[in-house]
Amino acid sequence: MRMRLQRDIDGLTSGIISLGALVEERLRMAVKAIECRDMGLADQVIEGDIEIDRQEVDIEEEGLKILALHQPVADQLRYIIAIVKMNNDLERIGDLAVNVAERAKLLGEASAVQMPFDFFTMCEKVQEMLQKSLDSLVNMNADLAYDICAEDDDVDMMKSMMQEQFLDKARRDPENLEPLVHLLIVSRHLERIADHATNIAEDVIYMVTGRIHRHKGARP
Amino acid sequence: MRRRRRLLWQLYPSYLLIITLSLGAIGWYAADAARQMTLDNSARALQAEAVLFRLLIADKLTSQAFQEIDTLCKQIGASISTRVTVALANGRVVGDSDFDPTRLETFALRPEIKEALHARVGIVRRHSFTMNSDLLFVAVPVEQSGAVTAAVRMGKRVEEVMERSGSVAFAMGLGAVVIVILGAGFGFYVARLVNKPLLELKTGAEKYARGDLKYRLRTDASEEIDGLAEAMNIMAAQLDERVQTIANQRNELEAVLSDMVEAVLALDNEARIIRINRAAEELFGIKGELARGRPVGEAIRTTELKRFVNKALAAAEQVEAEIVVLGAPDRHLQAHGTPLNDSGGDRIGVLVVLNDITRMKNLEKMRRDFVANVSHELRTPITSIQGFLETLKEGAIHDPENAERFLDIMIKHTNRLSMIIEDLLSLSRIEQEREKGGIALKEASVKDALIAAIKTCGGKASEKEITLSLACPEHLKATINSTLLEQAAANLVDNAIKFSDPGETVILEAELIGGDVLIRVIDHGCGIAREHLDRIFERFYRVDKSRSSKEGGAGLGLAIVKHIANAHGGRVSVQSSHGEGSAFIIHLPA
Numbered sequence: 133m134r135m136r137l138q139r140d141i142d143g144l145t146s147g148i149i150s151l152g153a154l155v156e157e158r159l160r161m162a163v164k165a166i167e168c169r170d171m172g173l174a175d176q177v178i179e180g181d182i183e184i185d186r187q188e189v190d191i192e193e194e195g196l197k198i199l200a201l202h203q204p205v206a207d208q209l210r211y212i213i214a215i216v217k218m219n220n221d222l223e224r225i226g227d228l229a230v231n232v233a234e235r236a237k238l239l240g241e242a243s244a245v246q247m248p249f250d251f252f253t254m255c256e257k258v259q260e261m262l263q264k265s266l267d268s269l270v271n272m273n274a275d276l277a278y279d280i281c282a283e284d285d286d287v288d289m290m291k292s293m294m295q296e297q298f299l300d301k302a303r304r305d306p307e308n309l310e311p312l313v314h315l316l317i318v319s320r321h322l323e324r325i326a327d328h329a330t331n332i333a334e335d336v337i338y339m340v341t342g343r344i345h346r347h348k349g350a351r352p
Numbered sequence: 353m354r355r356r357r358r359l360l361w362q363l364y365p366s367y368l369l370i371i372t373l374s375l376g377a378i379g380w381y382a383a384d385a386a387r388q389m390t391l392d393n394s395a396r397a398l399q400a401e402a403v404l405f406r407l408l409i410a411d412k413l414t415s416q417a418f419q420e421i422d423t424l425c426k427q428i429g430a431s432i433s434t435r436v437t438v439a440l441a442n443g444r445v446v447g448d449s450d451f452d453p454t455r456l457e458t459f460a461l462r463p464e465i466k467e468a469l470h471a472r473v474g475i476v477r478r479h480s481f482t483m484n485s486d487l488l489f490v491a492v493p494v495e496q497s498g499a500v501t502a503a504v505r506m507g508k509r510v511e512e513v514m515e516r517s518g519s520v521a522f523a524m525g526l527g528a529v530v531i532v533i534l535g536a537g538f539g540f541y542v543a544r545l546v547n548k549p550l551l552e553l554k555t556g557a558e559k560y561a562r563g564d565l566k567y568r569l570r571t572d573a574s575e576e577i578d579g580l581a582e583a584m585n586i587m588a589a590q591l592d593e594r595v596q597t598i599a600n601q602r603n604e605l606e607a608v609l610s611d612m613v614e615a616v617l618a619l620d621n622e623a624r625i626i627r628i629n630r631a632a633e634e635l636f637g638i639k640g641e642l643a644r645g646r647p648v649g650e651a652i653r654t655t656e657l658k659r660f661v662n663k664a665l666a667a668a669e670q671v672e673a674e675i676v677v678l679g680a681p682d683r684h685l686q687a688h689g690t691p692l693n694d695s696g697g698d699r700i701g702v703l704v705v706l707n708d709i710t711r712m713k714n715l716e717k718m719r720r721d722f723v724a725n726v727s728h729e730l731r732t733p734i735t736s737i738q739g740f741l742e743t744l745k746e747g748a749i750h751d752p753e754n755a756e757r758f759l760d761i762m763i764k765h766t767n768r769l770s771m772i773i774e775d776l777l778s779l780s781r782i783e784q785e786r787e788k789g790g791i792a793l794k795e796a797s798v799k800d801a802l803i804a805a806i807k808t809c810g811g812k813a814s815e816k817e818i819t820l821s822l823a824c825p826e827h828l829k830a831t832i833n834s835t836l837l838e839q840a841a842a843n844l845v846d847n848a849i850k851f852s853d854p855g856e857t858v859i860l861e862a863e864l865i866g867g868d869v870l871i872r873v874i875d876h877g878c879g880i881a882r883e884h885l886d887r888i889f890e891r892f893y894r895v896d897k898s899r900s901s902k903e904g905g906a907g908l909g910l911a912i913v914k915h916i917a918n919a920h921g922g923r924v925s926v927q928s929s930h931g932e933g934s935a936f937i938i939h940l941p942a
Binding site: 146152153156157160168169271 | 647
C-alpha cells in the first residue's frame with residue numbers, strides 16, 4: 133500500500149513537472165511573439181491553452197484521488213497539498229501567457245512602437261524566475277526557492293519603473309498610445325506571472341521545510 | 353543467523369573426543385584383562401600350593417591323623433596367608449587354617465569342594481560367609497588307589513589378589529592422562545595446521561571480492577589446499593584481465609561518446625536517464641551526474657523532447673523527428689530514437705541522438721528569403737517599367753508632357769534595377785575572388801580610404817544637411833584592399849545618412865585597439881530593433897519593409913560590407929538601441 137502511494141505521488145510529480153515545462157514554453161512563445169511580431173506563434177499559445185487546462189484538471193483529480201484513497205500524513209500530505217496549489221498557479225500562468233499572446237496579436241496589428249529599454253529585460257527576468265521556480269521544484273531546493281522570493285521585489289520595481297516610462301512616453305507621443313497601452317498591460321501580466329512563480333517557490337519551501345514562507349521577509 | 357564457529361573449534365573437540373574415547377576403551381579393556389590375568393595367576397598359584405599341600409598330607413590322611421593335618425593347615429596357612437582347608441569325601445572338614453574344624457559344618461555342598469570330590473580341580477570365586485568376604489577358592493582332589501578320599505582347598509581374599517592389579521591400573525591411568533594431554537596438544541597443532549592455509553585462502557578471497565585482483569595467494573600446505581590456491585590465483589588473474597578489457601572498452605566508448613558532436617541520451621523504459629554525453633549536457637545546460645537516474649521530463653524540461661521520448665519508447669522501430677527547443681535562441685534539433693536492447697534481446701530503453709540543425713535551418717530560411725526578396729526587388733521596377741511602356745504604346749507617347757514624365761520614371765526604375773544588379777555582381781565578385789584567394793591586400797593608409805568614402809557620400813549628406821565627421825589617426829596603416837574598404841565605409845556612411853534626420857551628424861572614426869583596426873560609423877538616427885540585429889547583414893533583409901524602397905536601397909549594402917570585412921579576415925558588428933541610433937563596427941585583425 134505504501135509502495136502504491138509512493139508510485140502515485142511520483143506520477144503526480146511527473147505530471148506537475150510536465151505541466152510546468154509546458155507553461156514555461158508557452159510563456160517563452162508568447163514573449164517571442166511580441167519580440168518578433170509573430171502572429172502565428174501568438175495563435176499557437178492561445179490555442180494551446182486547452183492542453184494546459186486539461187493537464188491542470190488531470191493533476192487536480194489525481195491529487196484528490198490520492199488524498200481520498202491513501203489518506204497520507206506528514207510530509208507526503210504536505211507534498212500533495214503543495215502540488216495541488218502549484219497546479220493552480222501554473223494554470224494561472226498559462227492563462228496569463230495567453231493574455232500576453234493576445235496583446236502580442238494586437239501589438240502586431242498596431243504600428244510598430246519603440247520598445248522601452250527595460251521591457252525585454254523584464255521579460256527575461258520573469259522567464260528566468262519561472263524557470264528557477266520549476267528548477268527548485270525538480271531539485272527540491274529550498275535555497276533556490278528563497279532566492280526567487282527575493283527576486284520578486286526586483287520585478288515589482290521594474291514594473292513601476294516601466295509605468296513611469298510609459299506615462300512619460302504617452303505624454304510626449306500621444307499618437308502611439310494604443311501600442312503603449314498594450315505594452316503596459318503586458319508588463320502587468322508579466323508582473324502577475326512573477327507573483328505566481330513566487331507562489332510556486334513558496335510552496336517548494338513549504339514542501340521541503342514544512343514552513344509557510346508567505347508574507348514573510350528574509351529566510352530564517 | 354546462527355553464529356558460525358571457527359573451523360579450529362570444530363576440528364579440535366572431535367580430536368579430543370577421539371583420543372579420550374579410544375584411550376578409555378583400551379584402558380578399560382586392558383584393566384579388565386589384567387584383572388582376569390591376576391585372578392588366573394592367583395588361581396594357578398593356589399592350585400600349585402594345593403597340590404604341594406596334598407603331598408604333605410597324603411600319608412596323614414591315610415593314617416587318619418586329623419589332628420596333625422589341622423595343625424599343618426594352621427602353620428602353612430599362616431605362613432602363606434592363605435586359607436587352607438582339608439575336607440574328607442563325605443564333606444567333613446578335618447583341617448582348617450582359620451577355624452576349628454570340629455565346629456564347621458559339612459563342606460560337601462561348597463561348589464569348589466564338590467568339583468574336587470568329583471576328581472576335578474575346582475576354581476570358584478565367591479563370597480564366603482564364614483570369612484565374610486570375597487574369596488578365590490581352588491580345590492584339588494586327594495586320590496588314593498583311584499578313589500577320591502579328600503579335597504584340599506586353598507582360599508585367598510580377592511582384595512589381596514587385586515591389590516597388585518590396582519597399582520597396575522593406576523600406572524596405566526596415569527599413562528593415559530599423559531597421553532591425552534600430549535594428544536590434545538598435538539591435535540591442536542594439527543587443527544591449526546589445517547586451519548591456517550584456509551584462513552590465508554579466506555583473506556585472499558576477501559581481497560578479490562573487494563576488487564584487489566593483483567593479490568596472489570602463497571600457501572605451503574597440502575596438495576589440495578595448494579591446488580585450490582593456485583586455481584584461485586588463476587581465476588583472479590583472468591578476472592583481472594577481463595576487468596581491464598572491459599574498463600578499456602568502456603573508456604574507449606566513453607571517449608567516443610563524450611567527443612561526439614551530437615547530443616546522446618540513453619534512457620530506460622521509464623524514460624529515466626541512464627547516460628548522457630557532454631554535448632547533451634551543454635545543449636540542455638544540465639549536469640550529467642545530477643541528471644542520471646532522473647526521468648527525462650524532470651531533468652530536461654522540454655515538452656517536445658518529452659513527447660518524442662514517449663513516442664520513441666512506444667515504437668518498436670527507429671523513430672525520427674524534428675523538435676524545437678524554445679529558449680534564447682531557439683534551437684532546432686533533428687532527433688533519432690533507437691530502441692535499446694540488452695544481450696537477451698529484451699527492450700531496456702531507448703537511445704536518443706540529437707543533432708543540432710539550427711544553423712542549417714537558419715541557412716535554409718536565409719536562402720528562401722533571399723530568393724523571395726531578389727524576385728520581389730527585381731519585379732517591382734520591371735512591373736512599373738512594363739506598365740509605363742504599355743501606357744506609352746497605347747497612345748501616351750503622343751502626349752509629350754506625360755511621355756517625358758513616364759520616361760523619367762522608367763529611367764529611375766532602370767537605374768534601380770541596374771544598381772541592384774551591380775550590387776549583386778559586386779557581391780558575387782568579392783565572394784568569387786575571395787574563394788580564389790584573389791583579393792589583393794596590401795599595406796595602405798586607412799585614412800585615405802575613409803576620406804575617399806566620405807567624398808563619395810558627400811553629395812547625399814549635403815542634400816540632407818547632414819554633417820560628416822572623420823576621426824582617424826594620420827598614420828594608421830593596415831593590410832587592406834583600399835577600393836573595397838572604401839566601398840564598405842561608403843555603404844555604412846550612406847546607410848547612416850539614410851536613417852538620420854536632417855541636421856544630425858554622422859561620425860566616421862578609426863582607431864587601433866590591441867593591434868586590430870576598428871572602423872566605426874555612428875549615427876543618431878532611429879536605431880534598429882533588437883529582433884533585426886542578427887539578420888541585417890543578410891542579403892535583401894529589410895528592417896522595415898515599407899521604408900526601404902522609398903530610400904532607394906535594395907538591402908544589399910550591409911551584405912556587401914560583411915563580405916568585404918570577411919575578405920579582410922575580419923568581421924562586422926552592430927550595436928544599436930531602438931530610438932537612440934546605431935554604431936556599425938568593422939574589425940580588421942592585425
